[in-house]
Every structure is written in structure tokens, then in C-alpha cells.
Amino acid sequence: MTHAGPVVPTAVFGPETAVGAPHALVLAPVTPRWDEGAFFAPVIRTLAGAGLRVTVVDTLSLWDEEADSMAAFVARWRALLPDFGRVDLLCGNALGGAVAQALLPDCAPDTAALLVSGPARTDPVLEERLTRIADLAASGRPGAALALLDQRVLPLGAPGADVTAAATADADTAPVDVEADTAAGRRLAAGMRLLCGIDVTDAVRAHPGPLLQIVGSHSQLVTRRHTAAAPHHRVHVAPGAGMRPHAEQPTEVAALIEAYLWEKGLR
Incomplete structure (x- = not known):
């Protein structure tokens, strides 16, 4: 196609x-x-x-x-x-x-x-969550972005679903992954941002x-x-x-x- x-x-x-x-x-x-x-x-x-x-x-x-x-x-x-x-x-x-x-x-x-x-x-809450994932992916941290996305897709209250302030801070300050899959990061960032404001x-x-x-x-x-x-x-x-x-x-x-x-x- x-x-x-x-x-x-x-x-x-x-x-x-x-x-x-x-x-x-x-x-x-x-x-x-x-x-x-x-x-x-x-x-x-x-x-x-x-x-x-x-x-x-x-x-x-x-x-x-x-x-x-x-x-x-x-x-x-x-x-x-x-x-x-x-x-x-x-x-x-x-x-x-x-x-x-x-x-x-x-x-x-x-x-x-x-x-x-x-x-x-979308609304401000959803857009903030999507943007945080997109920002991690765009900054060379696709692994951290995927980890946060995996937490967010789980049901609220399920094991592993809690996105604590400490965990979020750790993701934001994680070192850039020099072996990161650049294409994967671009896809994640783009897809999350496209949804914002729809x-x-x-x-x-x-x-x-x-x-x-x-x-x-x-x-x-x-x-x-x-x-x-x-x-x-x-x-x-x-x-x-x-x-x-x-x-x-x-x-x-x-x-x-x-x-x-x-x-x-x-x-």
C-alpha cells in the first residue's frame, strides 16, 4: 500500500x-x-x-x-x-x-x-500526561518514555500503575540513552503530541x-x-x-x- x-x-x-x-x-x-x-x-x-x-x-x-x-x-x-x-x-x-x-x-x-x-x-490532564511522555521520548529517553507509558496504560490502582512524584522525577533526570532507538523516540513523541488539543x-x-x-x-x-x-x-x-x-x-x-x-x- x-x-x-x-x-x-x-x-x-x-x-x-x-x-x-x-x-x-x-x-x-x-x-x-x-x-x-x-x-x-x-x-x-x-x-x-x-x-x-x-x-x-x-x-x-x-x-x-x-x-x-x-x-x-x-x-x-x-x-x-x-x-x-x-x-x-x-x-x-x-x-x-x-x-x-x-x-x-x-x-x-x-x-x-x-x-x-x-x-x-482531550483535556488539560490528558494533555499533560501525553506531553510528559513525549518530552522524555524527544530528549533521547525512549526507554523512560515507554516505562511511563506502560504505567499509564494500566488500570488506576493496578500493581505497577502508580506514577509517583519520585518516579516521575527520576524519569525526567535519567541520563540520555546513547544507544536509544531514535526512530522509536520520534514516533512516540510525535504520536503523543498529535493527540494534544484535538x-x-x-x-x-x-x-x-x-x-x-x-x-x-x-x-x-x-x-x-x-x-x-x-x-x-x-x-x-x-x-x-x-x-x-x-x-x-x-x-x-x-x-x-x-x-x-x-x-x-x-x-
Whole structure:
């Protein structure tokens, strides 16, 4: 899959050649490097098991320093979207969820959306947490940035989830890692900063198709207050979950998604 310059890494699951199989396009979250869809494995299994052809894309692959705002970044994805053909289910996780929601006006009106911890808007608390991770990554400390991100994606109160002032200070003053993966650091910093200041509420609420957003009740990052929905959409709050309810509660989330697919005629 190509765009005007860079190659967009993709991974395809399910019945690739089945005539008439519904097509799900999944936009990945911020990852230090492309993981070929591993981040969404439980959901991919559910979608593919329901007979959908699933195309997962590396959302950040279209980023460079010229795409210095979410609007510019989304514009690149908007130009590429037709290359994927018909999309029956548009999915996204975290950053990928934000981009997916911004692209809803460019999709067919009946396109279904499935979002997992995908913010429609941010607030000062979320932006401060994202910026701290981005600053660590940009200053040659991608290891510290990843460690802080790993803490933040855990449910609030879970072992290892407490971000203490002392630990934060240690991360801020950690020496620059001369062996740091520069590309990974750039990706982390860029992805976190792209999310700051977003608000695609109007685009989401105007979407006439079905939408299911799943967030964790104990998320330290994206919570219900960062979501948007029209009356015919649904926001599900997974009890006790953090930023990855699909990984923390795979059985419950799979059942929820399967019911959504049945209800919307996508299986």
C-alpha cells in the first residue's frame, strides 16, 4: 500500500479473497515500531472469526515533521482512504481511534465505527500526561518514555500503575540513552503530541452510521469524558479496565463486539 511517498505497512487477517466479505480497516495506536497488528490481536481474532476481512495499518507511518498538526496528519489519511476500497467497519485504538473519528465525514454514511480508548477530544490532564511522555521520548529517553507509558496504560490502582512524584522525577533526570532507538523516540513523541488539543466531537456526532466506543472505567488516559457520541451511538465503559480493555477483559469485550456485529449486520 503506497501513498505519495512512504510505504504504509499493513497486515491482513481473515478471508482476504472471500467475495462479499465485510471489510474492517483498523488504525493502529502509537507504538515505538510497527507490530503488525499485535496491539489489537484479541479484537482482530473476533472480527476475523466473524468473517470480516481485517486490514490493519500503521497509523504513524504517514507522519513526518511536515505533518505538524492533527489536521495535517488526518489530511494525509483522508487522501489515502479511497485506496483501501469499501470500508464497512472503521476501527481505531488510541491515536488510531482519534484519526478514525476524524475520518468519519469521509466515509459512507452507513459505515460502522469501532473504537477502543480512542479520544474524540482531550483535556488539560490528558494533555499533560501525553506531553510528559513525549518530552522524555524527544530528549533521547525512549526507554523512560515507554516505562511511563506502560504505567499509564494500566488500570488506576493496578500493581505497577502508580506514577509517583519520585518516579516521575527520576524519569525526567535519567541520563540520555546513547544507544536509544531514535526512530522509536520520534514516533512516540510525535504520536503523543498529535493527540494534544484535538476535538472531533462534531464529526462524531454528525456520523449517521453506528458507532461503538469502548473505554476503561479505570483508565489513566482516555476516559468517558474524552469520548463523543450521537444518541444512536454507544459508549461502553468496561468496569475496572485501563487503556486496553480488549487485552484486560478479552472475553467480555469479544462478546460485546460480536453482539455489535450481529446487530449491525456485519456477520
